[in-house]
Amino acid sequence: xxxxxxxxxxxxxxxxxxxxxxxxxxxxxxxxxxxxxxxxxxxxxxxxxxxxxxxxxxxxxxxxxxxxxxxxxxxxxxxxxxxxxxxxxxxxxxxxxxxxxxxxxxxxxxxxxxxxxxxxxxxxxxxxxxxxxxxxxxxxxxxxxxxxxxxxxxxxxxxxxxxxxxxxxxxxxxxxxxxxxxxxxxxxxxxxxxxxxxxxxxxxxxxxxxxxxxxxxxxxxxxxxxxxxxxxxxxxxxxxxxxxxxxxxxxxxxxxxxxxxxxxxxxxxxxxxxxxxxxxxxxxxxxxxxxxxxxxxxxxxxxxxxxxxxxxxxxxxxxxxxxxxxxxxxxxxxxxxxxxxxxxxxxxxxxxxxxxxxxxxxxxxxxxxxxxxxxxxxxxxxxxxxxxxxxxxxxxxxxxxxxxxxxxxxxxxxxxxxxxxxxxxxxxxxxxxxxxxxxxxxxxxxxxxxxxxxxxxxxxxxxxxxxxxx
Numbered sequence: 001x002x003x004x005x006x007x008x009x010x011x012x013x014x015x016x017x018x019x020x021x022x023x024x025x026x027x028x029x030x031x032x033x034x035x036x037x038x039x040x041x042x043x044x045x046x047x048x049x050x051x052x053x054x055x056x057x058x059x060x061x062x063x064x065x066x067x068x069x070x071x072x073x074x075x076x077x078x079x080x081x082x083x084x085x086x087x088x089x090x091x092x093x094x095x096x097x098x099x100x101x102x103x104x105x106x107x108x109x110x111x112x113x114x115x116x117x118x119x120x121x122x123x124x125x126x127x128x129x130x131x132x133x134x135x136x137x138x139x140x141x142x143x144x145x146x147x148x149x150x151x152x153x154x155x156x157x158x159x160x161x162x163x164x165x166x167x168x169x170x171x172x173x174x175x176x177x178x179x180x181x182x183x184x185x186x187x188x189x190x191x192x193x194x195x196x197x198x199x200x201x202x203x204x205x206x207x208x209x210x211x212x213x214x215x216x217x218x219x220x221x222x223x224x225x226x227x228x229x230x231x232x233x234x235x236x237x238x239x240x241x242x243x244x245x246x247x248x249x250x251x252x253x254x255x256x257x258x259x260x261x262x263x264x265x266x267x268x269x270x271x272x273x274x275x276x277x278x279x280x281x282x283x284x285x286x287x288x289x290x291x292x293x294x295x296x297x298x299x300x301x302x303x304x305x306x307x308x309x310x311x312x313x314x315x316x317x318x319x320x321x322x323x324x325x326x327x328x329x330x331x332x333x334x335x336x337x338x339x340x341x342x343x344x345x346x347x348x349x350x351x352x353x354x355x356x357x358x359x360x361x362x363x364x365x366x367x368x369x370x371x372x373x374x375x376x377x378x379x380x381x382x383x384x385x386x387x388x389x390x391x392x393x394x395x396x397x398x399x400x401x402x403x404x405x406x407x408x409x410x411x412x413x414x415x416x417x418x419x420x421x422x423x424x425x426x427x428x429x430x431x432x433x434x435x436x437x438x439x440x441x442x443x444x445x446x447x448x449x450x451x452x453x454x455x456x457x458x459x460x461x462x463x464x465x466x467x468x469x470x
Contacts, residue, residue, distance in 0.1 A: 008075070009122055012068030016127025019065050022058030023272060024134050026051060031265030039260065065123055073119035077112050084108055084297060091300075092307040093374040094334070102184025107300055110179060111293035118290030125283055128276040135269045143258070143266060149244045150270055153237040157277065160237070164230040165284045171223035172285075173292045178219050180296075182212040227285065238277040242270050307373050313393045316400055317385050323350040325371065330380035332363075332370060340366050344380070365406065372401050398422075408467040415444055416451040440469035 033047035088104060139147035189196065189205050196205050249266060252258040258266075316322070327346040333339035340363040348354045356364050369375055370382055373389055382389045389397055399422065410418050419434055420426040431451065435441040443466055447453040455462065 008068060008072040009119075012065060012072060012123030013126045015061055015064045015068055016123045017130055019058055019061035020127050020131035020134060022054055022061055023131055024138070024269075025054055026058070027265045027268035027272070029054060030268060031259075031261035034261035034264055035259050036261075065127060069120045069123045072123075073116045076119045077116035080115065080297070081108060081112055084112070084300060087301055087303075090305050090308075091303060092305050093369070094306060095303060097334075100180075100184040102182070102187045103180045104300070105187060106176070106180035106183045107293075107297050111176065111296050114176075114289045114293035115297070118286055121283060121286055132273060132276055135273055139266065139269055142262070143249075146245050146249055146252075146266060149248055150241040150273070152244075153241050154277075157234065157237045160230055160233055161284055164226070164234070165288060167226045167230070168223065168285055169288045169292065171219065171226050172289045173295075174219040175216065175223055176289075176292055176296060178212065178216045182209070182216055185209050185212050238274045242267075242274060245270055307376055307394070309393045310391050312391075313396070314387060314391050316387055316392065316396065322385050324348065324383075324385050326383045327367070327370075328381050328383070330370065330382060331378045332366060332375065333378060334375070339378070341370075350385075368403055372398050372403055404468055408464070410455055410462070410467055412455065414451065415447065415453050415455060418455065419451075435469075438469045440466070443469075 029047065029051045033042075033044070033051060036042035037044040037047045085108065088108075136147070136151065139150065185205075185208050189209070196202060245266065249258065249263050253260060253263045325346075325348040327344050330341050330344040331339055332341045332344075340361075344363070344367075346354075346356075346367070356367055358364050366375075370377055371389070373394060376390065384392075384397075384400065392400075411421065416428065416431050417424070419431045419440075423430075428451070432441060435444055435451075444451055444453075
């Protein structure tokens with residue numbers, strides 16, 4: 001994904017380097033201003049104006065750097081969300097049978113936001129690292145002893161950052177997993193609110209939510225304990241170097257080994273080092289949250305659809321009398337062990353009407369699901385007009401078969417848009433003809449705005465029979 005945005009990220013890093021150059025030059029100009037203008041005979045106005053101009057230029061580069069960073073991060077989030085959504089729609093129905101909706105919603109929302117936040121940090125962190133490296137070189141060249149004192153805490157800082165990274169990663173994974181569980185409970189409660197109210201189960205549902213909320217609080221506190229154990233030390237160590245430099249450098253100024261301007265320059269460089277070093281723990285935490293989110297998103301993207309298009313698909317035959325359906329020695333089971341259909345044979349001639357009857361759980365709905373390849377048969381074959389359905393593209397197959405589900409689902413859109421759902425470019429005449437065939441035209445005309453009536457969530461503004469006809 002990021003390979004597609006190398007140009008944008010490289011531009012952000014380049015702008016960040018220019019920002020670093022501007023920031024690094026200010027302490028040097030300040031040192032010259034103090035020694036040549038404040039303590040010398042130079043023009044204070046000239047040096048003040050020069051420092052102001054450089055600071056403004058650095059500010060402009062700061063704005064550009066952030067703009068590039070946020071532009072590329074939002075583009076990454078958008079592309080990844082589109083890729084994830086498209087892959088979720090391609091995945092076989094059996095995957096959705098065993099995957100909670102809240103888990104998928106969490107990956108498509110909060111996990112992608114974590115990844116977006118990490119991409120923002122790429123050009124910002126790169127420019128900060130370049131600034132730190134430049135400042136370290138300058139300090140080592142100008143005042144080797146003071147540089148050694150100022151940078152003495154760095155090895156310990158690196159050890160703490162490494163340990164913090166190892167400890168925070170599983171804690172962050174646990175928090176994001178619990179957030180997904182909570183999203184599942186909320187999604188089920190909202191979707192099934194009528195069932196909950198019908199059975200008076202508000203208290204039971206609230207108890208489920210309370211359990212998940214307590215779990216999030218528990219793992220969040222564990223994550224907070226890890227942060228509280230490491231972040232104060234990561235925040236303190238850079239300041240210890242500043243205090244030591246102030247003590248030793250002050251004596252060097254009093255002894256004439258350094259000018260006041262050089263001391264001020266050194267202190268400003270140390271000040272520039274403190275912010276990125278203090279934020280090292282935050283950067284590590286950002287990276288770990290993004291890594292955990294990327295793992296969860298990749299779990300979905302790496303899942304291979306079990307039902308897919310044929311390698312060399314064929315087309316259904318044309319003609320006036322088409323639509324013959326045949327099941328030949330079909331065997332199928334949802335879990336691979338308990339078979340719902342065994343050696344099932346059925347032939348439906350073109351134009352015929354057939355009712356499949358049987359006891360609950362005997363496989364009546366399974367026959368329809370197999371016909372449109374929600375699942376593939378374990379044995380045997382299903383053919384339409386002599387063509388095995390596995391030799392067709394999924395789009396051709398599902399456009400050729402109309403199916404009315406037991407659980408009717410309508411989208412929050414107009415009546416016309418719901419009828420033309422799989423053919424959004426269908427004309428109004430086609431929509432009306434389909435409604436007449438389904439026996440829906442008359443009651444649609446009695447709706448407040450006819451075919452333009454906006455249906456409520458899942459079409460609950462209609463009766464059950466009306467929803468099925470639409």
